[in-house]
Amino acid sequence: MISLEMAFQVINGADVGLPVLLAIIFGVLGSVVGAVFAVIFAMCFAGLVALGAISVHKKLPNLQLAYAIIQSNIVAVLFFLAVICSIVMTKTVIDMIKDNSEKTWTPKMKEYLKHKDEIDQLQQQLKCCGTTAYKYEDSKYPDSCCDIQPCTVAFPKACNTAEVEFLVGGFPIAVSLFLVPLPVKIASITLIMLIRKRLMTELSDESEN
Template sequence: MVSLEIAFQVINGADVGLPVLLAIIFGVLGSAVGAVWAVIFAICFAGLVALGAISVSKKLPKLQLAYAIIQIILVAVLFLFAMICLMGMAKTAYDMIKDNSEKQWTPKMKAYLKNKDEVDKLQQQLKCCGTTAYKYEDSKYPNSCCEIRPCTVAFPKACNTAEAEKKIEVLPAMVTLLLVQLPVKIASITLIMLIRKRLMT
């Protein structure tokens, strides 16, 4: 019984990792709202972890059952969310990142001299020039827009497009994280139900 309880407490504690990772991913995607929701999600998960820990340490079968039911619901939600990510969310996330990037960089590129270092760094790293909403005049391409200087033939890709393409690469990792978390949850459900069964007999 003690070994089951120890195994449960270890797996239960690992359960908080998912929302923390989601907060990091949303931060990388540039979604402040997503990151805030992930933090709220983390706080809720911490409460669930506490519920599981207390129910096992205090030997409370009713709380153990409540914990298991909540975890089963979360398993279903996580699986559904992972499938949505795989089937259609990639396009939505791409458009969101592209629009946010355009809003962020267009004003900075219009005032290029004021934001030169920041804009140059972006354009050189992503091999891009301007945004979908703003194109430099041919005679005024900054050198960071070109591979060869002086700049006469600019990189063809807009920076908001290039930035969205780079950030969208994390979505497969996000789906993987969601799917990796499922065995942790299933293991915690199995262990707590075994503990509960022993308590009830």
């Protein structure tokens, strides 16, 4: 039969293993942002894993309690961040970002020469041309609207749409990174509190004897 301590050490170790696995998966899929976030999580969790392992191995109830408190706070923060990311992905917020982008870029594009460098950088980086509220005339596309010169066939995507996709595109990855560790963390908190409860009972019995 697996002891509570052994089960905890396995679950506790998985706290680092899961972000590392996610980093490998995202790396294979070509998602650099996802892989970087996963590696950062793994590095942050490594110290906490060590704290938990030591507290159980050395039978230190105060350290076990500290571990449980820290893990509980992390669970709350991760869940909060996941909720925030989910809210950002809702249609209402996306439309709001899109409208704000349109209001920002449309006046500048109407004065293209005045804001040329800024607009060219945006259009080349996001592979977009104009905004929903402003279209360049076919014969007057800026060079930044195309990959091939002379610019006659512009990028089909409007820049306010492209900017929203760029800003919001990484949020589904963030949500998964925030949620995936939660079951392991909740299990580790439950196990270490059971271990601590049993340890406190044993210490109490010893003091009475």
